[in-house]
Amino acid sequence: MDSYSEFANLYDDLMRDFDYEKWFNYIEEIFMKYNIIPKNILEMACGTGNLSYFLGNRGYRLTCFDLSSDMLSKAYEKLRRFKNVKILKQDMVNFNFDKSFNAIISVCDSINYITDLENLNKTFNNVWKHLDDDGIFIFDVNSYYKLKNIIGNNIFVEDRKGIFYTWQNQFDENNNISSFYLTFFHGLDGVNYVRFDEEHRQRAYTVEEIVSSLKKAGFRTVDYYDAFSFDNPKIHSERINFVAIK
Ligand SMILES: C[S@@+](CC[C@H](N)C(=O)[O-])C[C@H]1O[C@@H](n2cnc3c(N)ncnc32)[C@H](O)[C@@H]1O
Incomplete structure (x- = not known):
């Protein structure tokens, strides 16, 4: 992805x-x-x-x-x-x-x-x-602190005008890798939404x-x-x- x-x-x-x-x-x-x-x-x-x-x-x-x-x-x-x-x-x-x-x-x-x-x-x-x-x-x-403890293994959900998204995170302590699984629902008319997903990986140094x-x-x-x-x-x-x- x-x-x-x-x-x-x-x-x-x-x-x-x-x-x-x-x-x-x-x-x-x-x-x-x-x-x-x-x-x-x-x-x-x-x-x-x-x-x-x-x-x-x-x-x-x-x-x-x-x-x-x-x-x-x-x-x-x-x-x-x-x-x-x-x-x-x-x-x-x-x-x-x-x-x-x-x-x-x-x-x-x-x-x-x-x-x-x-x-x-x-x-x-x-x-x-x-x-x-x-x-x-x-x-x-x-910071290492933020990726491990704030983003950590937490899930964030945000609902704003035209965009609804979830941000699910996993912190791998062995490799110091933080994976973000992002799912977006995007629509401008407030009725029809298009979904797409992205995965981001950040290294905690x-x-x-x-x-x-x-x-x-x-x-x-x-x-x-x-x-x-x-x-x-x-x-x-x-x-x-x-x-x-x-
Ligand atoms: C969080 S965004 C920050 C973008 C911009 N600096 C800003 O302040 O809005 C991270 C950016 O890093 C880029 N990126 C990730 N890995 C990269 C690489 N190896 N070389 C160049 N750009 C990269 C992504 O495409 C993305 O645009």
Whole structure:
């Protein structure tokens, strides 16, 4: 079962409560804190382009990519007006560009979709290779705590205008894999609904695993924060933001 295929049509509706402008402001605060003047940004796993929109609108030279054509076609609708933005289909694990960037970004737990350590190492090596010296890598993850305890083995049900969905989850403690089984009923007239299902898998990483993988890739500085702040993560932090400097 594919992930992020039909789901792409509902993604922005379901993410309506996420404040991407706040996310964009946080990214700019990070640039300032680390004295980075972004000249050429790469955004990995840009999805439907929600953060990319703010980056493009600010005038940054941006290249963004995702693995899902359906997500990218939504991104294209938002971003085609910006001459400073390029959109491509690539895979985070083995993307390849013939140029480097001084900032690489990935938001909204996209890194958790890399479900084994070997591929995580490959991704971080690849990011390092595509960064200028002193370049910055910014990304966040769903914390181990959140995937194990909050999403855990729980079932969530949501009923909103035009979309009814169930989200059944299973956490496999042996492999640290969280499987989300999503069933959507989607209809605009309130009478006829179309059903589709998707399965998503995210890997729960400890902070130590991520730091060690970034250091192994060669990053000289690795910091991590409770997301949207510059505070240390707490035991119950649900989203952790990493900043690594080449
Ligand atoms: C939770 S969504 C986040 C999308 C976007 N960053 C946002 O903030 O809305 C995760 C995204 O990761 C993408 N993705 C998953 N694995 C990927 C990979 N190996 N390479 C590139 N994109 C990937 C999915 O297609 C999806 O668009």
